[in-house]
Amino acid sequence: MPKTATLKIDDKELSLPIIIGTENERAVDISKLRAETGYITFDDGFANTGSAQSNITYIDGEQGILRYRGYPIEQLAEKSNFIETAYLVIHGELPTPEQRTHFSSLLTQHAPLHQGMTRLFQGFPPAAHPMAVLSALMNALGCYYPHLATNNHQRDLEHFEEAVAIAISKVRTIAAHSYRISRGLPLNHPKRSLNYCDNFLHLMFSEPYNDYVATPEVASALNLFLLLHADHEQNCSTSTVRMVASAGANLFASVSAGVNALWGPLHGGANMAVIEMLKSIHADGDDGTKFIAAAKSGKGDRLMGFGHRVYKNYDPRAKIIKTSFYKALASLGIKDDPLLNIAMKLEEVALSDDYFISRKLYPNVDFYSGLIMRALGIPEEMFTVMFAIGRMPGWIAQWHEVARNPKLKIYRPRQIYAGHPQRNYVPTNLRG
Numbered sequence: 190m191p192k193t194a195t196l197k198i199d200d201k202e203l204s205l206p207i208i209i210g211t212e213n214e215r216a217v218d219i220s221k222l223r224a225e226t227g228y229i230t231f232d233d234g235f236a237n238t239g240s241a242q243s244n245i246t247y248i249d250g251e252q253g254i255l256r257y258r259g260y261p262i263e264q265l266a267e268k269s270n271f272i273e274t275a276y277l278v279i280h281g282e283l284p285t286p287e288q289r290t291h292f293s294s295l296l297t298q299h300a301p302l303h304q305g306m307t308r309l310f311q312g313f314p315p316a317a318h319p320m321a322v323l324s325a326l327m328n329a330l331g332c333y334y335p336h337l338a339t340n341n342h343q344r345d346l347e348h349f350e351e352a353v354a355i356a357i358s359k360v361r362t363i364a365a366h367s368y369r370i371s372r373g374l375p376l377n378h379p380k381r382s383l384n385y386c387d388n389f390l391h392l393m394f395s396e397p398y399n400d401y402v403a404t405p406e407v408a409s410a411l412n413l414f415l416l417l418h419a420d421h422e423q424n425c426s427t428s429t430v431r432m433v434a435s436a437g438a439n440l441f442a443s444v445s446a447g448v449n450a451l452w453g454p455l456h457g458g459a460n461m462a463v464i465e466m467l468k469s470i471h472a473d474g475d476d477g478t479k480f481i482a483a484a485k486s487g488k489g490d491r492l493m494g495f496g497h498r499v500y501k502n503y504d505p506r507a508k509i510i511k512t513s514f515y516k517a518l519a520s521l522g523i524k525d526d527p528l529l530n531i532a533m534k535l536e537e538v539a540l541s542d543d544y545f546i547s548r549k550l551y552p553n554v555d556f557y558s559g560l561i562m563r564a565l566g567i568p569e570e571m572f573t574v575m576f577a578i579g580r581m582p583g584w585i586a587q588w589h590e591v592a593r594n595p596k597l598k599i600y601r602p603r604q605i606y607a608g609h610p611q612r613n614y615v616p617t618n619l620r621g
């Protein structure tokens with residue numbers, strides 16, 4: 190294995206170090222390129238750029254591998270739960286029983302919102318998008334806990350444990366409150382007796398005199414959904430969190446920026462797009478056959494929830510969530526749902542049709558997670574919010590990695606300027 194790569198530019202030859210990761214991923218270190226040659230690299234969309242050395246998540250898209258802190262996602266999905274996995278993702282190790290109990294008690298303690306924050310919801314119009322509300326309120330946490338949001342990483346890190354509990358616990362309360370307020374429903378208060386997922390379902394769906402009690406299958410489907418979304422290395426929202434953190438910004442400001450990036454339809458919106466696609470197929474009186482034919486011909490829309498930029502064999506998260514999805518459906522007694530029937534038809538075709546097989550287009554996690562959210566009664570505009578709740582541990586861990594880096598440099602990419610060359614100011618009367 191070479192330790193350096195050689196780059197020849199003009200008549201200059203440059204020796205560039207090779208960096209090798211734990212799993213033998215290789216990168217050419219070009220950090221001295223500009224200083225030594227005046228050139229920069231150009232990588233539109235960063236598809237070939239390693240922006241960080243990170244210890245959190247490992248993905249091998251070719252082989253369908255996803256690991257958090259070295260643990261295979263399959264093992265965590267089977268043996269762990271969202272809160273324990275969140276601890277692992279953030280702190281790097283599975284918690285001891287004492288650490289686990291302490292973490293849970295901090296989450297319980299921080300579940301309710303400050304009364305001032307509860308009043309903030311009233312300032313938004315009822316039709317406000319829950320992602321806009323979530324981003325605003327996650328950032329506002331810094332106003333209510335200023336000692337955790339000093340914008341001095343060293344000082345913020347002294348209170349990291351408290352900030353983690355506040356972010357993970359309150360994101361759930363904020364999400365549920367924004368849903369209830371958008372529907373004109375009275376707010377529910379978190380219950381000490383309920384675990385994280387059951388509490389979220391209670392906050393969302395309990396009504397006065399009628400507590401919502403989730404079946405174990407439903408709570409477990411939600412738990413799995415959140416666990417499977419806990420981190421996914423340097424995607425758009427995570428890179429955003431790291432970028433904001435690199436300027437020295439506090440945890441709440443940084444994860445609030447992550448929420449905004451996730452809101453973009455190219456990132457967090459695919460699970461919602463799956464349901465919209467199923468509805469439009471149903472409205473056309475199609476069972477999926479016409480839609481698939483149009484997608485294959487390249488004239489119609491793509492099948493939402495199929496294919497993945499990174500996973501080219503299968504999405505390991507989709508494999509896991511599929512089983513839980515069917516269990517949740519059975520426990521909810523959902524059998525003959527027209528959208529579900531269409532979804533099953535699409536899945537069947539995609540797994541057997543040569544067009545999809547040859548292009549390695551498998552159902553991805555969004556295909557099943559959209560269906561799970563719908564089965565749980567989560568309204569579509571909340572799907573991306575659910576993704577944000579799940580991704581919170583990953584954003585926190587990535588913020589932490591940046592904030593505690595003693596050699597931290599602000600993220601500041603370069604560009605190739607392609608605008609006008611220098612020109613002189615034109616007075617108003619000479620324009621047009």
Ligand code: ACO
Nearest residue numbers: 456459484491492493494495496497498548550553554555
């Ligand atoms: N339906 C039908 N055909 C598809 C689909 C699809 N969902 N996805 C890719 N193809 C076809 C393309 O038309 C292309 O065909 P061709 O070789 O005949 O031209 C071939 O498969 C390769 O497509 P690319 O766009 O090069 O694949 P890429 O890896 O760049 O795209 C992506 C991945 C964006 C996820 C794509 O598969 C897609 O658009 N899927 C639907 C949207 C979706 O589900 N997104 C969620 C992704 S998961 C996540 O973000 C958490």
